[in-house]
Amino acid sequence: MLSEQARPRQGGTILKVFIFFYFSSVGLFLPYLPLVFRGMGLTSWQIGILFSLGPLVTVAVQPLWGYISDRFKTVKRIIIGQLTVITSLSLFVFHISSFELLLSAIFLFNVFCFPIIPLTDSLTLATASKAGRHYGKFRLWGSLGFALSALLFGFFFRSHGLEAFSLCYFILLFLCLIISFFLGDASYIGRKANASDIKQLLTNRRIIVFLLLTALLSSSNRANDSFMGIFIRQMGGGSEIVGYAWTVAALSEVPVMIICGSLFARFSELRLLSAAALVFFIRWALFFTVTDPRLVVPIQLVHGVSFGLLFLCSVSYITRMVPDRLRSSGQGLLSAFIGGIAGIVGSTLGGVIMSSLGPRYLYASCAAIALAAFFFYLHLDRVASRSVK
Structure with missing residues (x-):
């Protein structure tokens, strides 16, 4: 029989494996799906519409998924159900030729796909807390999985084309589905969440202002996610450069994930977010000047400081601001924004x-x-500092 110390350690290891493989699937999906859509003859406007469906669904259903998780005190069973649906859909949804039918299929796919990451974050926060580890030490395995996947599939698609995209994606999702059955579940203390708890969360002015500002900054990153691959192609770069760019970006997150505990001990989340925003500004300004697709790759080295800090600080801030029984709801609300x-x-x-x-x-x-x-983050940090004093 496993000791009490061994159980959290084993559960943490399985969770790290799950995070690695699920983000490997994201490392295939995010960099190369725009190229798949482009190969289907879709315009930039149509691709933008398709990629906006996921966020639209996230706003509509992610808080609901988080509430269901908190209400029934389970994360694992919901993730298993979601993976079952998207694994089945992945075999045919990316072969639909009609744009109208593709819109409907992608919408349905996203209802079950997009909530998986915030629910996994909720499970990771609970597991990390129980094991006495920082969230970043778990999440870095996602960065490694994403990086390896983006790199290897870049070489693969360069040699064999994008025709095997859906099969590769199906295989990765199927592996995640198998692993998910061995995950531990999040433990909840106290009463179940109810509708009044969610209302209190949605009327917290401090949280909503933070979420709106963070959504503003994140919108610049999401635009880059959708169109960087096309930008590289327009400058004459191939699939391998797209893969390099995404790989370097994901690997640059790892050092930030490792040292994030020390950073949070010295600086507030708002101060770190102001630094992330400044690095984003430098990154996008450099992209504005680039004419050689190969130069995108070294610029991506600052992704870890920009997006890495944005993501980690947002998760940390919301976790600190909401009660434990609303852990999944809080992360779901963050994801919605x-x-x-x-x-x-x-x-x-x-x-x-x-x-x-x-x-x-x-x-x-x-x-x-x-x-x-x-400038907005600097202002919020000053206001928060004055309120503490």
């Missing part, structure tokens, strides 16, 4: 700007957003 609202703005407006003005104006807009967020 930085994944949902930000994704709608970034993908839709990004698609319009790409189609009408081109990538230079897209990255100029992203830089302006990041600079505005920098």
Whole structure:
């Protein structure tokens, strides 16, 4: 029989394996799906619409998934159900030729796909707390999985084309489904969450202001997620450069994940977020000037400081601001803003700007957003510091 110390350690190991393989599937999906859509003959505007569906669904259903998780005190069973659905859909949804049918299929797919990451975050926070470890030590395995997947599939698609995309995606999702049965579940203390708890969360002015500002900054990152691969292709780069760019970005998150505990001990989340916004501004300004697709790769080295801090600080701030019984609801609400609202703005407006003005104006807009967020975070940090005093 396992000792009490061994059980959390074993559960943590299985969770790390799950995170690695699920983010490997994201490392296939996010960099190369825009290229798959482009190969199907879709325009930048249509691709932007398709990529905005996920965020739209996130806004609509993610808080509901989080509430269901908190209400029934389970994360594992919900993740298993969601993986079962998207694994089945992945075999045929990316072969639909009609844009109208593709819209409907992608919408259904996203209802079950997009909530998996915030629910996994909720499970990771609970597991890390029980094991006495920091969240970042678990989440770095997602960065490693994403990086390895983006790199290897870049080489694979360069040699064999994108025709095998859906089969590769199915295999990774099926592995995740198998692993999910061996996950531990999140433990909840106290009464179940109810509707009044959610109302209290949604009327907390401090939380909502933070979420709106973070969604603003995240919208610039989501625009880049949707169109960086196309930007590289327009400059003459191949699939392998797209893979390199995403791999470098994901690997750059790892050092930030490792030292995030020390950073949080020295600086507030708002101060770190202002630093992240400033780095985003520099990153998008450099993209604005690039004419050689190979230069995108070294610029991606700052992704870890920009997006890595944005993500970790947001998760930490919301975790600190909500009670334990609303852990999944809090992460679901965060996802609705930085994944949902930000994704709608970034993908839709990004698609319009790409189609009408081109990538230079897209990255100029992203830089302006990041600079505005920098000053807003500094202001919020000063206000928070004065309230503590």
